[in-house]
Amino acid sequence: MTLPYRAVMAAVGDELLRGIVSENNASWLAGELFKLGWRLEAIEVLPDREEALFDFLRRWIDEVDLIFISGGLGSTPDDKTRSAIAHYLGAPLVLCDDLFDKIVLRHPEETRPYLENVRSTQGAVPQGAEPIFNPIGTALGMRFRHNATTVVVLPGIPWEFRAMAEELLRQLPRGDRYSAQIVVVGWLEMDLKEKIAELVVGREESFSFLPAPNSVTLVISGEREDVEDLERRVRSLVGEDCLSSGVSSLPQAVIEEAVSKGFTIASAESCTGGMVGEAITEISGSSRAFLGSAVCYSNESKENILGVSREILERDGAVSAPCALSMATGARKIYKAHLAVAITGIAGPEGGSREKPVGTVWFGVSGLGEDKAVELHFSGDRQTIRRLATTTALELFWRRLKGA
Amino acid sequence: MTLPYRAVMAAVGDELLRGIVSENNASWLAGELFKLGWRLEAIEVLPDREEALFDFLRRWIDEVDLIFISGGLGSTPDDKTRSAIAHYLGAPLVLCDDLFDKIVLRHPEETRPYLENVRSTQGAVPQGAEPIFNPIGTALGMRFRHNATTVVVLPGIPWEFRAMAEELLRQLPRGDRYSAQIVVVGWLEMDLKEKIAELVVGREESFSFLPAPNSVTLVISGEREDVEDLERRVRSLVGEDCLSSGVSSLPQAVIEEAVSKGFTIASAESCTGGMVGEAITEISGSSRAFLGSAVCYSNESKENILGVSREILERDGAVSAPCALSMATGARKIYKAHLAVAITGIAGPEGGSREKPVGTVWFGVSGLGEDKAVELHFSGDRQTIRRLATTTALELFWRRLKGA
Numbered sequence: 096m097t098l099p100y101r102a103v104m105a106a107v108g109d110e111l112l113r114g115i116v117s118e119n120n121a122s123w124l125a126g127e128l129f130k131l132g133w134r135l136e137a138i139e140v141l142p143d144r145e146e147a148l149f150d151f152l153r154r155w156i157d158e159v160d161l162i163f164i165s166g167g168l169g170s171t172p173d174d175k176t177r178s179a180i181a182h183y184l185g186a187p188l189v190l191c192d193d194l195f196d197k198i199v200l201r202h203p204e205e206t207r208p209y210l211e212n213v214r215s216t217q218g219a220v221p222q223g224a225e226p227i228f229n230p231i232g233t234a235l236g237m238r239f240r241h242n243a244t245t246v247v248v249l250p251g252i253p254w255e256f257r258a259m260a261e262e263l264l265r266q267l268p269r270g271d272r273y274s275a276q277i278v279v280v281g282w283l284e285m286d287l288k289e290k291i292a293e294l295v296v297g298r299e300e301s302f303s304f305l306p307a308p309n310s311v312t313l314v315i316s317g318e319r320e321d322v323e324d325l326e327r328r329v330r331s332l333v334g335e336d337c338l339s340s341g342v343s344s345l346p347q348a349v350i351e352e353a354v355s356k357g358f359t360i361a362s363a364e365s366c367t368g369g370m371v372g373e374a375i376t377e378i379s380g381s382s383r384a385f386l387g388s389a390v391c392y393s394n395e396s397k398e399n400i401l402g403v404s405r406e407i408l409e410r411d412g413a414v415s416a417p418c419a420l421s422m423a424t425g426a427r428k429i430y431k432a433h434l435a436v437a438i439t440g441i442a443g444p445e446g447g448s449r450e451k452p453v454g455t456v457w458f459g460v461s462g463l464g465e466d467k468a469v470e471l472h473f474s475g476d477r478q479t480i481r482r483l484a485t486t487t488a489l490e491l492f493w494r495r496l497k498g499a
Numbered sequence: 500m501t502l503p504y505r506a507v508m509a510a511v512g513d514e515l516l517r518g519i520v521s522e523n524n525a526s527w528l529a530g531e532l533f534k535l536g537w538r539l540e541a542i543e544v545l546p547d548r549e550e551a552l553f554d555f556l557r558r559w560i561d562e563v564d565l566i567f568i569s570g571g572l573g574s575t576p577d578d579k580t581r582s583a584i585a586h587y588l589g590a591p592l593v594l595c596d597d598l599f600d601k602i603v604l605r606h607p608e609e610t611r612p613y614l615e616n617v618r619s620t621q622g623a624v625p626q627g628a629e630p631i632f633n634p635i636g637t638a639l640g641m642r643f644r645h646n647a648t649t650v651v652v653l654p655g656i657p658w659e660f661r662a663m664a665e666e667l668l669r670q671l672p673r674g675d676r677y678s679a680q681i682v683v684v685g686w687l688e689m690d691l692k693e694k695i696a697e698l699v700v701g702r703e704e705s706f707s708f709l710p711a712p713n714s715v716t717l718v719i720s721g722e723r724e725d726v727e728d729l730e731r732r733v734r735s736l737v738g739e740d741c742l743s744s745g746v747s748s749l750p751q752a753v754i755e756e757a758v759s760k761g762f763t764i765a766s767a768e769s770c771t772g773g774m775v776g777e778a779i780t781e782i783s784g785s786s787r788a789f790l791g792s793a794v795c796y797s798n799e800s801k802e803n804i805l806g807v808s809r810e811i812l813e814r815d816g817a818v819s820a821p822c823a824l825s826m827a828t829g830a831r832k833i834y835k836a837h838l839a840v841a842i843t844g845i846a847g848p849e850g851g852s853r854e855k856p857v858g859t860v861w862f863g864v865s866g867l868g869e870d871k872a873v874e875l876h877f878s879g880d881r882q883t884i885r886r887l888a889t890t891t892a893l894e895l896f897w898r899r900l901k902g903a
Contacts, residue, residue, distance in 0.1 A: 110709045112539040114530020115680070115718060119521065121544070126518020135516040137551070140525070140542035147541070171692065172703040209689055231878065252710070254879045276519070285613055288575065299576040305514045306656070312519060361800075368780025369773025372794040376772025379848055379881055387800045390776040390792040392785075396765075396834050400793070400804070430800050444783055474635065475658045477783055 099270040100133045101159040105151050107166040107176050108251055111140045120165050120256045132270025143167055145179040152183055156244045166251025168234040170213040180248060181221035184239065188219040191226040191235055198233055231255045274316035275326045278338040280309065280345065280490055287311050291332055294325060301325065309486040345489040346374045352496040353384035358463065360492060361430035362388040363401055363422040363437040365413065366456065370485040371438065386430040391422070401425030414439050414451050416468035423459030424466065434462035434495055436488045442480045456484045460491050463499040503674040504537045505563040509555050511570040511580050512655055513547045524569050524660045536674025547571055549583040556587055560648045570655025572638040574617040584652060585625040588643065592623040595630040595639055602637055635659045678720035679730045682742040684713065684749065684894055691715050695736055698729060705729065713890040749893040750778045756900040757788035762867065764896060765834035766792040767805055767826040767841040769817065770860065774889040775842065790834040795826070805829030818843050818855050820872035827863030828870065838866035838899055840892045846884045860888045864895050867903040
C-alpha cells in the first residue's frame, strides 16, 4: 500500500438504520484517523445481515490498509457480525477462555452467572483471528489480516468502542499528511472565500470550508511546511475573528480567554434551558472561570432569582431588551462574576406572535464594559434555534473577554 | 419493486470523513423512513470525489425504490455532487432561473450580488432532472428517475436538508411494516431479555433490543396485529418500569407525568452543568411544568444561590449526601417547585481522589415525599459520566412523580 494510509469503517446495526440510535463511533474515529494523517475512504452503516457484511468486505479488502467494523457483537440472534466474520473466513468460532475469564473476574460474584450465559458468544472469535480484550464490557473484539488489509472488529457500544479503538490507534503508523484548522467566528463561508481567494486559487484541493452556525472552520491540509505557511497567511488576512491556533471550539476559546485574564463568568438562560452551561462545562477545567448558569424558565424565577422586576416582565415581556439586560446583571450579581451573558427568546414551535415571532432571541451582556442588549432572529426548528442562540451567547462572551 | 419499500442514503463530504462534522441527516432520515414503514438498507458516507458517487449509484440504482444523496452542492470546486450527477446522466447542467430568481428575491438588495456569483453552480441541475426549490438556502436540489429507482439530491446543510426532505417524505407511499417502541427504564438488556424470553423465542426477527445508558428500548416490528399483541404482553410482564405508549424519552415522560398531575419541577446542577435543564427544555411545552435549573458550578454559588451551608461544603465537601440534599431543597425553595432533583459529582478527568474517585455522583431529591440522597459511581470519559448522571436525575424525577 502507498501513503497516505487508507481506511474504511462499517457500523453494523438495524437500530442505526431505523434512526433509533445515531452512529457516533464513525465520526469520532474519522477525526482520530485524520489527526494521524490517515485517509478514511468511506463510512458505511449496514444492517444486521451477513450478506451486507460480506458485500462490504469483498469491496474493501485489498483496497485499503485497515477496515474497522463496529457493532453486532451482542449475545442474541439479531447480532450477526461474529458469525458473519467466521463464515467469511470459513473458520469455526473458538472460545477465548483466558481473556473472558478476566472479564468475568472483574464482576461481582452475584452477576457472574449472567456472564456465563454469554461466554459462548461474546467470549468467542473465529479461529485464526486474534481476540481483543474489552476493558469495559463483555464482548471480545477481534483482528485478522487478509493480504495487505487488517480487519478490526469492535463492539458498537460507544464507550467500549472508543476505549478499544484508542488502544489500536496508538499502534498505527502515522501518515504523511499534515493539517491545520482555523475557526473563523461570525463569518459566512462566502465572505471567507472571497477574503482568502488569492491563497486558494490553484490550490483548491488543500482547502476545505466547513460552515457551522455562526462560524466557518477552514481546514488546510498538505505538506507540513505549506500548511503552516498558508495558516499564517490566512490568519493575517482574516485577523482577530480567528480562534487561536489549537483552539477548536468557542467554549474552549471562552474558557482560555477568561482564565488567562483572570476573569470569572456566569450566564442566565431561558430558552436555551442550560445549553450554554453545558457547552462551557464540557471543557475540562472550565471551573477555573465558569461559576454557573441560572436557568430561569418561568417568569417567577426570573423575578425571584435574577431580580428582573415585575414591571419589566409585564410591560416589556420576558423576551425583550430590558429583560435580557436585567437577567444579565442579575446573573452577574448572584454569581459574583466579572461577566455575565443572558439569553431569552422564543424557540417555538409555540409561543410566537406577530411582534415577536418564533426565533426572536434577546441577549444581554453585563460586565467588563458597557452593558448591552442584542436582538437576533433565527430560523429553524426548536433545537436549531436553541443551538444558534447558544453559539451566539458564546460569541458574546468571547468578544467581550477578548476586548477586556 | 415489492413491499416493504426500500431506500438507501449517501452523505457526501470530505469533512464528514475527517470527523470535523458529524453526519446527522442520515440518522434523522432513517427515523422518518422507519416511521413510514420503509426499510433503509444502508447509509454511506462518501468523499467529494465523482468516482465514489458513481460507484454508489451503480451499486444501488435498480436495487432500491429511492436513493437519497445529501451534500456536495456548494459553489466551490471541492463540491462535486452536481457535476458527478451530470456526468452520470451524460447530460449538461442547465440553469433554472425561475427557481433561482425566487431565491435571489428573498434576500436583501445588498447581498444579491453574492448570489449572482453562485447562480451558475447552485442554480443549475442536469438536463432532464427536476429541480427542487430550497426554501432556506441557495442550492437547488434535484430529482430524477432511473427505471424503478428515484434519486433525490439535496444540500447537506442540516436545516436545508430537513426542510426539503420533509416535503418529499410527505409524498411517499406508506410501507406495510408496523412497529412499536417500549422504553424500559433502569433495566439491563440481559435482564429484559430474560424476562420476556418466552415471547421472543421463535420470533427473534421481530424484536430489537437497544441498550442506552440507564434504559433499554425494545422495538417490536411486523404486522400491526402481532405487534400490538406483543406490546401488550411485554408491558404486562415488565410492569411499571415501562414508559407509557407513545412516550419515547425520559424527559418527555417527566414532563407528561408532572403536567398531568399539576406538579412543578426544578433542578440544581453542578457537574452536569445544565444538561438536565437542556434535556427537559428540548421538549416543547416543558414550560408547563419545568421552572428552571440552578447551575451552580462554584462552591460560592452553591452557598449564595442554593443556600448550602459553608459547614457542609467544608466538612462534607461539594460531592456529598448533605450537599446534594441541601442543593435539592435549595432549588425547590428558590424556584417554588413541588419537586427538585440535585446533581453534584466528579466528571473528571481531574478532581478525583481515593475516597471520591472520578465518576462519583451524589443526587438529592426533595419534595413529593421524603427527601433523600443517592450515590452512584459511573465509569467512562467526562461526557459519558455527565450523560449518565443526567439520565439518572431524569429517572429520579420520573419515579418520584409517578409515585406521587
